[in-house]
Amino acid sequence: MRPEILDVLCCPECYGELEMGPDARSDALEVVDGTVVCRACGETYGIDRGILTLTRDDAEWRELQREAKSWREVPCGPDVTRSLGDLPDDFFDDLPVPPTCLDAIAGKEGEFDLRRYYEVEGHVAAWNLDVLTELLADAEAPLVFDAGVQTGWTSRLLVQHLPHSRVIANDINGFDDRGLGFAKRRLFARHGVYFERVLNDIHVRNVKAGALDAVQACMTLHHYAYPQRALDVLATALRPDGVFVSVEPIVHLGVDKHVNEIETEYWTAHGIREGSFYFTDLYQMLTNAGFGDVRIYPVAAIDPAVEPDGYDARLQLPFYPMPRKYVDRGERGHKSWFDRMASFRFDAFSVPYYVLIYASKDRDLDVVREWFEDEEVRRGRVERSKRYTFYVDPLRPRTDEPEPGSWLLGLP
Numbered sequence: 095m096r097p098e099i100l101d102v103l104c105c106p107e108c109y110g111e112l113e114m115g116p117d118a119r120s121d122a123l124e125v126v127d128g129t130v131v132c133r134a135c136g137e138t139y140g141i142d143r144g145i146l147t148l149t150r151d152d153a154e155w156r157e158l159q160r161e162a163k164s165w166r167e168v169p170c171g172p173d174v175t176r177s178l179g180d181l182p183d184d185f186f187d188d189l190p191v192p193p194t195c196l197d198a199i200a201g202k203e204g205e206f207d208l209r210r211y212y213e214v215e216g217h218v219a220a221w222n223l224d225v226l227t228e229l230l231a232d233a234e235a236p237l238v239f240d241a242g243v244q245t246g247w248t249s250r251l252l253v254q255h256l257p258h259s260r261v262i263a264n265d266i267n268g269f270d271d272r273g274l275g276f277a278k279r280r281l282f283a284r285h286g287v288y289f290e291r292v293l294n295d296i297h298v299r300n301v302k303a304g305a306l307d308a309v310q311a312c313m314t315l316h317h318y319a320y321p322q323r324a325l326d327v328l329a330t331a332l333r334p335d336g337v338f339v340s341v342e343p344i345v346h347l348g349v350d351k352h353v354n355e356i357e358t359e360y361w362t363a364h365g366i367r368e369g370s371f372y373f374t375d376l377y378q379m380l381t382n383a384g385f386g387d388v389r390i391y392p393v394a395a396i397d398p399a400v401e402p403d404g405y406d407a408r409l410q411l412p413f414y415p416m417p418r419k420y421v422d423r424g425e426r427g428h429k430s431w432f433d434r435m436a437s438f439r440f441d442a443f444s445v446p447y448y449v450l451i452y453a454s455k456d457r458d459l460d461v462v463r464e465w466f467e468d469e470e471v472r473r474g475r476v477e478r479s480k481r482y483t484f485y486v487d488p489l490r491p492r493t494d495e496p497e498p499g500s501w502l503l504g505l506p
């Protein structure tokens with residue numbers, strides 16, 4: 095960590111001002127060892143390998159420390175566990191999901207299209223990176239909180255493409271092989287970037303109220319024990335005109351969420367939390383957290399490759415259990431977006447279905463509608479997002495030469 099970041103952080107116990115302790119040791123990049131002290135209550139927080147642990151040392155944090163160990167040894171299906179440490183570093187520069195894990199799932203299910211899965215992950219990450227680049231273009235030195243980053247792969251991309259930004263990467267996992275420690279071991283030097291790394295419980299605020307220009311939460315919300323509380327905390331830390339940008343998997347309204355969670359219990363039995371949400375839950379939680387403008391679109395809107403196999407007309411309801419203003423908005427095509435997120439159907443287990451989420455407390459996000467509903471604008475954004483390149487096929491050697499027909503390949 096670098097001492098300047100303490101200007102925007104606060105004590106997670108009392109929200110007081112923080113300062114460096116007397117025992118700091120630095121390398122050429124940052125403070126690598128030492129403590130941070132709260133001026134108000136005197137609580138101290140440790141710095142280890144440049145990573146600041148800034149959270150309450152309570153029973154919930156100890157529970158999360160157990161979960162962090164589970165993320166290192168990822169369950170890949172019933173009775174199959176892979177160590178992330180066994181995988182090549184190359185892969186984790188760009189995308190977060192271990193390929194052997196997906197191989198194991200493919201073996202069980204026989205339907206999993208690995209490459210398609212990575213393309214979707216890369217595509218939504220690139221799209222949202224482009225969105226953030228645009229929404230933060232006018233901010234002088236925008237402060238971005240990147241939630242649940244695992245290795246820091248999204249934070250690396252943010253810093254590269256928004257070089258005037260300051261990024262705080264958060265996770266519960268600080269391990270060197272596949273956690274926040276990976277960033278320093280691999281990403282900083284290789285990509286010429288730096289971002290702050292903070293270990294903390296997402297349900298506890300450690301950023302000053304109103305300090306953040308943006309929160310990016312890439313496929314992380316469904317892992318939180320109390321997503322509503324986490325969103326409340328993040329909303330408080332955001333400026334009134336700050337933006338929340340996210341992508342989350344959803345289930346359709348014909349799925350019993352509780353049964354769905356039981357069916358994936360090999361994750362939960364292993365200690366990793368996996369929640370299931372309807373698109374209506376996301377609207378409801380964001381609205382409860384104080385976001386006045388919330389926009390949610392299915393990922394098929396930007397990526398025809400994940401167009402579902404069909405829609406179940408019985409689930410296209412006349413009314414959805416969500417804040418009335420979204421149902422009443424009356425914008426052209428809006429009802430059809432809701433119907434698509436309510437009733438999509440995959441005949442085989444191919445890829446998870448994602449939704450793209452944009453929210454702000456005070457800022458009008460009407461521009462988002464254009465991105466999805468104006469065909470020319472939409473196509474332009476897809477083209478633009480191709481400049482963010484990901485290495486999407488872990489089963490083939492890396493190359494800087496893009497392969498014909500695949501739009502996300504190679505390194506920047």
Ligand SMILES: [Zn+2]
Binds near residue numbers: 135
């Ligand atoms: Zn304090």
